Amino acid sequence: MKFNPTFRKRVEIGRVVYINEGPYKGKLAAIVDVIDTNRALIDGPCTNVPRQGFKYSEMFLTKYTIKINRSQKTKYVRLAWEAANVDQQFAESEWNRNLNKDVLRSKMTDFDRYKLGRAKQSRNKIIKDAYFRIKKQDRKERRQGIAKKPKAKGKSKSKKGAAKKTSVKKGVAKEDPVKEDKVKKVRAKKDKAQKEKAK
Template structure:
């Protein structure tokens, strides 16, 4: 009997474990959204073809991949994963597809146009522009920013002042109401008769002092 109960408890526990694992699987979400896969468009950030786009044609191993970028002048070659960055675009191509077919799929998906309109490309262009600036260009940029901030601040203060002016009647009414309330309180205080209260005597303390025995001083011999 005890053996049967033990088996039953084990079965119940196993069911609970299975349920909890299922719920975890359902609630778990993949933190990564971009994977090194065949058809993934990449941005080359190192080497001879830095700043150009290509697509992964095949995975060689955990460190390298075979890429091809016919629309950006990148020949088919092996490339390290540490020298590329994955984009959000994926082409529907097969493993080891020919360059001609990759070009057709690239143009059909309009990858170049999408990348040019992306914030990533805009930030890259901004960085290139900043790196090409001289000291005088940086000085002019700083002065332009100061002038812009001054204009923005003056416009903000003007709007704030207009809002305060629009609110003035309500503020005046509130002050008037407050003054009326204070005047009423003052009148009520003046109308109330002043009651005289006798001052508290120090009877208990005096009684305690009287109750204490007098200190005796020993006479010096």
């Protein structure tokens, strides 16, 4: 049985973090050492973040890691960072795109926000019209399908009914030998009468 951990991103040596508070807000760094349950030693030689102790509450753990040892020197951290292409991977991530969107929205004026709202309204109208058009067509196709189905069912029912009637008649003939004898006698009498008339 495989064990799927709830938390995939752990505080570990080489874990890349995103700083969300302080003078280095918005920059990336790597955890070089764990000081205690509240702080870690980080270093970001490629993002101009000096080696220092940082609180966990002031950083976000990313999914990226670099291969370094505990308390590795800055020059080796730089080499591992460049080998892992952390900057390029983060630039192409969805996280970075959302951050850029927030920056753009913070720079927008009232008129820009108004234009964005109108553009969203027109987009939603196009989507709504397309949805109802498809829904209407689907209902029409279903109605046509339902109208055709009863005819086929009626035919099948009539066939089934005929089959049931024949089966019932056969069953009566086989199950009642007394009636069969009476029918044979009546037929024999009729045949005799016809022969006598013919003579």
